Amino acid sequence: MPTLRIQLPFHLRNLAKVTGEVPLEVDEPVTLAAVCDALETKYPPLLGTIREPSTGKRRPLIRFYACSEDWSNAALEAPLPEAVATGAEPLLVIGAIAGG
Amino acid sequence: MSRVRLLVGTRKGAFIITSDGKRQKWKIEGPHFGGWELYHLKGSPVDPDRIYASQCSNWFGQIVQRSSDGGQTWETVGNQFNYEGAVGEHLWYDGTPHAWEFKRVWHFEPSLDDPDTVYAGIEDAALLRSTDGGMTWTEFPALRAAQGEKWAPGAGGMGLHTIVLDPTNKNRIFVAISAGGAFRTEDGGASWKPINRGLKSNYMPDPTAEVGYCVHRIAQHPARPETLFMQLHWDVMRTDDGGENWREISGDLPTDFGFPVEINPHEPNTVYVVPITSDSLHYPPDGKLRVYRSKIGGEEWEPLTKGLPQENCYVNVLRDSMCTDQLDPGGIYFGTTGGQVYGSADGGDSWNAIARDLPAVLSVEAQTLP
Numbered sequence: 001m002p003t004l005r006i007q008l009p010f011h012l013r014n015l016a017k018v019t020g021e022v023p024l025e026v027d028e029p030v031t032l033a034a035v036c037d038a039l040e041t042k043y044p045p046l047l048g049t050i051r052e053p054s055t056g057k058r059r060p061l062i063r064f065y066a067c068s069e070d071w072s073n074a075a076l077e078a079p080l081p082e083a084v085a086t087g088a089e090p091l092l093v094i095g096a097i098a099g100g
Numbered sequence: 101m102s103r104v105r106l107l108v109g110t111r112k113g114a115f116i117i118t119s120d121g122k123r124q125k126w127k128i129e130g131p132h133f134g135g136w137e138l139y140h141l142k143g144s145p146v147d148p149d150r151i152y153a154s155q156c157s158n159w160f161g162q163i164v165q166r167s168s169d170g171g172q173t174w175e176t177v178g179n180q181f182n183y184e185g186a187v188g189e190h191l192w193y194d195g196t197p198h199a200w201e202f203k204r205v206w207h208f209e210p211s212l213d214d215p216d217t218v219y220a221g222i223e224d225a226a227l228l229r230s231t232d233g234g235m236t237w238t239e240f241p242a243l244r245a246a247q248g249e250k251w252a253p254g255a256g257g258m259g260l261h262t263i264v265l266d267p268t269n270k271n272r273i274f275v276a277i278s279a280g281g282a283f284r285t286e287d288g289g290a291s292w293k294p295i296n297r298g299l300k301s302n303y304m305p306d307p308t309a310e311v312g313y314c315v316h317r318i319a320q321h322p323a324r325p326e327t328l329f330m331q332l333h334w335d336v337m338r339t340d341d342g343g344e345n346w347r348e349i350s351g352d353l354p355t356d357f358g359f360p361v362e363i364n365p366h367e368p369n370t371v372y373v374v375p376i377t378s379d380s381l382h383y384p385p386d387g388k389l390r391v392y393r394s395k396i397g398g399e400e401w402e403p404l405t406k407g408l409p410q411e412n413c414y415v416n417v418l419r420d421s422m423c424t425d426q427l428d429p430g431g432i433y434f435g436t437t438g439g440q441v442y443g444s445a446d447g448g449d450s451w452n453a454i455a456r457d458l459p460a461v462l463s464v465e466a467q468t469l470p
Contacts, residue, residue, distance in 0.1 A: 011135055011159070011160060015160075044176070045163070045176040048161050048162065048180070049161055053161075053180050054202065062159065062160075095159045096159065
C-alpha cells in the first residue's frame, strides 16, 4: 500500500490534531476518493469536511492540487499522478481563498 | 458559593466566561475552535459539564463538538444530519419549490433528564435527536409533515432555532422555525401541530395563514408552562393556553421588531426584549442599546439603560444571544454583533460589559454551577 504525502489546510490540521504534512497509506488505485476514504478512516473528525456527507462530492470551497495542476474538478475516481501516488510529490487540499 | 459559566458562540470561535456568584469579575477563556463559526453551545441541565457545540464553516461544513469537563477539552461526535424518508420540497425565497438540504445546526437543546440525549434544530428546518451523546442523529419527520411544503427561509436561512422542552410533560415540545412558525407536539414528536393562531404577518400572501411565520424566538418559564412569550418578526406575542391562541403584547415598545425574548428566572411575568429598529435596519433605535422589561407580562415596558451605550450604538442582538442564570437576584446576559457581552446581576436594573471586543456574538447560554 503506497504512502502519500497530504497537505491539509490549517483548520483541518487542527481538527485532525496533526501538524505539518500528513503521511497517509492509501489503497490502490490511488484516486481522490481513495485518499478521502483513507483520511476519514485515519482521522474521523474529518468526516464530511472535504466531501459532502449526503452526496460524497467535493465541498464547493475545497480545492485539490497535484503536481502544480488543479485536480479540483477531476473525477474523484480518476487515478492521481504517479508522482503523488508514490509520495514523490504531495497532494494539496486547499481551502478556497475567500474572505471573512 | 454558586458560580456562573457563560458559553458564548461567535463568528470566530467559542469563549467560556466564568464568574463567582457575585458576577462582578469575569474570566474569559478562548477562543475554542478559533476561526470557525460557533452557532450555539449549550450544557446539560443534569450534568453541566456535558456541553454540546455547533461548529461550522462555509468551507468545511458542520462539526459537532462535545465536552465532558465543562469545556476544558472537546471531542468531535456525529455530524451526519439526514432527513428521514422522502426529502421533499419547501418554498424558496421567490416562492418556488426547493429541495430540503442540510446546511448547519442552529441550536442544541440537551434533555432535561439525560446528558446523552440532546435535540438539534437544523437548517433547512428539521428537528433531530441523539440519545447516544451526539454520536448519531435521528429526525422527527412528522414535523416537516406539518405543512413543511409551505415553509420558506427567512433572511438568515430556514432554521429551526427554538426548542422548548416542557418540564412538566416529557411528551410536549415546542419548536419555532424561521419562516415556518411555531409548532407543538403532545406525543413526544410523533405528530406536530402548527400553533400560530393570532399571529399576523403582512409579508405573507395570507397574513393569517396557518404556517409560514418568521418566529424569531419563544420563551417559557418552567413554573408556568402554558404561558409562552414570542418575539415574532414584528410583534411581541403571548399565549396562556400552550400556543392555541396568541395575543400581541407589544404595547408601548418603541419598536416591536427584534430577535430574543427572555423571562426572569424568578418572576414568570417579567419579560425582556431588545427592540431593533426594523427588519431593514438591524440596529437599535436612535443608536441607543436598550433592553425593555415588562413586569406584568407585556403591554407596559420600561427601558433598561444603565450601563448600556446610549449613543452611536448600531449593533444587533441575535435570537440565541440572550439568557438568564438561576441565581437570586436573577442574572441576565446578552451578546451583540459588535462583540460585546453585557450582564446584569440585578434583573436588568444595571448592566456591565463582561467582554467588549469579541467577534460577532451568535449565542450566549448561562450555566449556574454549584
